[in-house]
Amino acid sequence: MNGIHDLGGMQGLGPLIREPDEPVFHEEWERRTFACLILTLAGGQYTVDELRHSIERMDPARYLSTPYYEHWLHSAEDLLDKKGVVTREELARRAAEIAARGRD
Amino acid sequence: MKHEHEHTQPPSDPALRIKALESLLIEKGLVDPGAIDELVDIFEHRIGPRNGARVVARAWVDPLYRQRLLEDGTKAIAELGITGLQGEDMVILANTPQVHNVVVCTLCSCYPWPTLGLPPTWYKSAPYRSRVVIEPRKVLAEFGLAIAPEVEVRVWDSSAEIRYLVLPMRPDGTEGWTEEQLAALVTRDSMIGTNVPRVDAAATGRGK
Amino acid sequence: MAALPREIVATAIRTGASARAEVGSAPRFKVGDAVIARNMNPTGHTRLPRYIRGRRGVIQRNHGGFAFADTRAHGLGDQPQYVYSVRFEGRELWGPDAAVRDAVYIDLWESYIEPVPSR
Numbered sequence: 001m002n003g004i005h006d007l008g009g010m011q012g013l014g015p016l017i018r019e020p021d022e023p024v025f026h027e028e029w030e031r032r033t034f035a036c037l038i039l040t041l042a043g044g045q046y047t048v049d050e051l052r053h054s055i056e057r058m059d060p061a062r063y064l065s066t067p068y069y070e071h072w073l074h075s076a077e078d079l080l081d082k083k084g085v086v087t088r089e090e091l092a093r094r095a096a097e098i099a100a101r102g103r104d
Numbered sequence: 105m106k107h108e109h110e111h112t113q114p115p116s117d118p119a120l121r122i123k124a125l126e127s128l129l130i131e132k133g134l135v136d137p138g139a140i141d142e143l144v145d146i147f148e149h150r151i152g153p154r155n156g157a158r159v160v161a162r163a164w165v166d167p168l169y170r171q172r173l174l175e176d177g178t179k180a181i182a183e184l185g186i187t188g189l190q191g192e193d194m195v196i197l198a199n200t201p202q203v204h205n206v207v208v209c210t211l212c213s214c215y216p217w218p219t220l221g222l223p224p225t226w227y228k229s230a231p232y233r234s235r236v237v238i239e240p241r242k243v244l245a246e247f248g249l250a251i252a253p254e255v256e257v258r259v260w261d262s263s264a265e266i267r268y269l270v271l272p273m274r275p276d277g278t279e280g281w282t283e284e285q286l287a288a289l290v291t292r293d294s295m296i297g298t299n300v301p302r303v304d305a306a307a308t309g310r311g312k
Numbered sequence: 313m314a315a316l317p318r319e320i321v322a323t324a325i326r327t328g329a330s331a332r333a334e335v336g337s338a339p340r341f342k343v344g345d346a347v348i349a350r351n352m353n354p355t356g357h358t359r360l361p362r363y364i365r366g367r368r369g370v371i372q373r374n375h376g377g378f379a380f381a382d383t384r385a386h387g388l389g390d391q392p393q394y395v396y397s398v399r400f401e402g403r404e405l406w407g408p409d410a411a412v413r414d415a416v417y418i419d420l421w422e423s424y425i426e427p428v429p430s431r
Contacts, residue, residue, distance in 0.1 A: 005211055005212060006210070006211060007210055007211075007230055007233045007234040008210035008211075008233070008234060008237045008238070008261065009234065009237060009238045010230070010234040011234070011235075011238075013230040013231050013234050013235075014230065014231050015231060016226060016231045016232055016235070016243065016246050017226065017229075017231070018224070018226045019224075019225065019226075022224050022225060024147060024148045024152075024221065024222055025144075025148065027119070028119070029118050029119040029121075029122045029123075031144045031148070032122045032123075032126050032140065033118070033122045034143075034144070034147070034222075035135075035139075035140040035141075035143045035144050036122065036125060036126050036129055036135060036140065038143055038189075039129075039134075039135045039136075039139055039140065039143065040129065040134060040135065043134060043135070045134070052211075052212055055212065064230060067118075068213070068225060068228050068229075069118070070118050073118055073121055073122060073125070076125060077121070077125065080125075085132070085134070086125065086128050086129065086132070090128055091121070091124050091125060091128065092124075094124035094127060094128055095116070095120050095121060095123070095124040098120060098123050098124055098127070099120060
């Protein structure tokens with residue numbers, strides 16, 4: 001698709017910013033996202049092509065403004081829901097439970 | 105037509121989202137929690153650019169290895185015990201005095217994991233992906249690398265499943281160095297092609 | 313589809329999952345052939361970027377057969393094709409302001425390209 005991901009030759013997307021001695025993962029949630037995505041991929045839930053295409057269909061503004069591993073999280077949630085493996089309803093319920101536990 | 109965008113829902117905290125997802129995947133028997141820790145450990149501590157540096161150093165000292173590397177990158181890299189996910193089909197790009205190579209994935213973030221580990225954020229981000237194919241010399245200059253006009257710049261867009269590793273030229277002043285000493289000179293950026301190995305940079309500890 | 317157990321994770325990572333696949337027919341192109349990237353605008357997944365479409369390049373290498381991303385992304389199977397490394401001059405892609413010695417090399421599945429008719 002002619003999506004936001006097709007960036008070759010675009011201009012105005014900002015300066016090259018490099019973090020010296022950047023860690024492999026910046027946050028714990030990135031580690032977990034990386035691992036869950038690779039393990040579900042290895043488990044045959046989807047192909048890498050499906051994952052890429054799911055990311056391509058993100059809202060363009062969010063694609064450009066969210067951290068990289070949030071793209072992975074998006075694609076895992078999107079495809080697992082589409083395949084009926086983990087629904088958005090289940091995720092929302094579980095997230096609410098976890099958030100409630102955190103507030104106690 | 106159904107909208108796939110998320111703009112109708114407020115964005116929610118990725119940390120909360122992954123906690124929810126991970127717990128459900130574990131509950132449903134789709135992911136083993138021990139496997140999560142093992143996988144993170146592999147990519148955080150056991151795979152990284154030091155692998156690629158060994159390949160480069162070997163090619164610098166052993167001309168027959170260099171030949172094998174250029175003929176069949178996957179097989180030659182495997183001789184050093186380096187194989188696997190996102191490196192199953194490797195092609196090595198040799199820099200020469202006439203040609204400088206640099207690698208990108210304009211469409212996403214494809215990168216040779218077994219030799220270089222996971223890519224840095226800049227490699228996966230919009231500015232690098234958009235600019236390096238159209239103004240490579242300007243981008244390389246921002247990395248501190250000046251390319252003479254008579255040198256050809258080849259930008260390799262990893263659009264399929266082949267993964268590329270740049271074999272930089274061996275720097276002057278390294279005659280008689282051991283493979284280990286040479287490998288220490290080889291930076292991650294020099295194997296992506298956004299920089300070159302330098303003897304002085306290694307001495308000061310700078311230049312990833 | 314069972315969970316990958318901890319004990320085999322390292323082996324699985326070291327093995328990977330190559331997308332190589334045999335193609336049942338002969339390659340359409342050979343090294344040195346002049347080709348033009350198709351002007352195609354699929355709404356589904358493709359690995360042919362817009363900056364290459366309609367541009368002329370030269371075949372550098374045949375990487376062999378690989379599963380086709382455009383079909384695999386939509387559950388339509390591997391449908392293997394040859395993947396070629398194709399060289400595009402910077403000035404062909406970006407116009408006369410590009411450096412004369414810049415080039416882009418990109419990997420294209422066979423159905424992304426057409427021959428340039430020879431005169």
